[in-house]
Amino acid sequence: MSDDHKHRARIFLHRGDLVQARAAWEAAVTDDRTADNQQALSDSLGNLGNTCALMNEFARAEQCYREVLQIQRTERNLTAVAHTLVNLGNLHIASDHQEKARPYYLEALDLLHQLQDNRGLGILYTNLALQEARDGRWDQAVVSFKQALDHHRTVGNEEGLAVTYSQLGKCYLDQEDLTRAERCLNNASEHYIKLGNEPAEAAVLRLLAKVYETRQDTVSALRCLARVVALDERYALPEFPTDSAHLSRLRPSG
Numbered sequence: 001m002s003d004d005h006k007h008r009a010r011i012f013l014h015r016g017d018l019v020q021a022r023a024a025w026e027a028a029v030t031d032d033r034t035a036d037n038q039q040a041l042s043d044s045l046g047n048l049g050n051t052c053a054l055m056n057e058f059a060r061a062e063q064c065y066r067e068v069l070q071i072q073r074t075e076r077n078l079t080a081v082a083h084t085l086v087n088l089g090n091l092h093i094a095s096d097h098q099e100k101a102r103p104y105y106l107e108a109l110d111l112l113h114q115l116q117d118n119r120g121l122g123i124l125y126t127n128l129a130l131q132e133a134r135d136g137r138w139d140q141a142v143v144s145f146k147q148a149l150d151h152h153r154t155v156g157n158e159e160g161l162a163v164t165y166s167q168l169g170k171c172y173l174d175q176e177d178l179t180r181a182e183r184c185l186n187n188a189s190e191h192y193i194k195l196g197n198e199p200a201e202a203a204v205l206r207l208l209a210k211v212y213e214t215r216q217d218t219v220s221a222l223r224c225l226a227r228v229v230a231l232d233e234r235y236a237l238p239e240f241p242t243d244s245a246h247l248s249r250l251r252p253s254g
Contacts, residue, residue, distance in 0.1 A: 162191035
């Protein structure tokens, strides 16, 4: 029966029906407990935790992740432990308890270095950098972003490179370091073009337009915004009215 519940849960998740997905994962958890299958229970609890997190049921999600962590530590599955620690850190960020996230991230960091998990390290260093930027620790944030980029390059993670360059560019922009911001955001745009992710490219170009406006380079800002508005129209992005108005204000009259 547990496999049936899990199959149903995945179908409901695919449909975006989180309430039904949660109920199906809860039924799978009950079956796995009855069968005393610790590996299956760990998987079901992890998925239940992920679903609860999507529903902003943070306390329930944390309860699931903590039980998962206990099982994984008992089985000495270090890779799984590291990723559950990251989930717990992310959960505290999402629930606006950022100070509680860092210890989980740092423990996960030690394990991922031991495991030489470059993909996991790239994602985790990005998470750490975002937390440091939110706390106003700009220098440390930049160091963490650059470490993330190194690990993304090692495994050829194009998506990771695009996201991290974008976030580092915004970090530089927030510090009014326009030269470095422009360089990073252009890199992000190139990676998103390579990936064919045009909505994400539009988000980067909005930031680039801000760089050029701050520099009073109206020609470059107009070029970015014209591309953004074209992408807004193509993908029916919700930013279209704001971007169109922005573009009109920036265009010379007459």
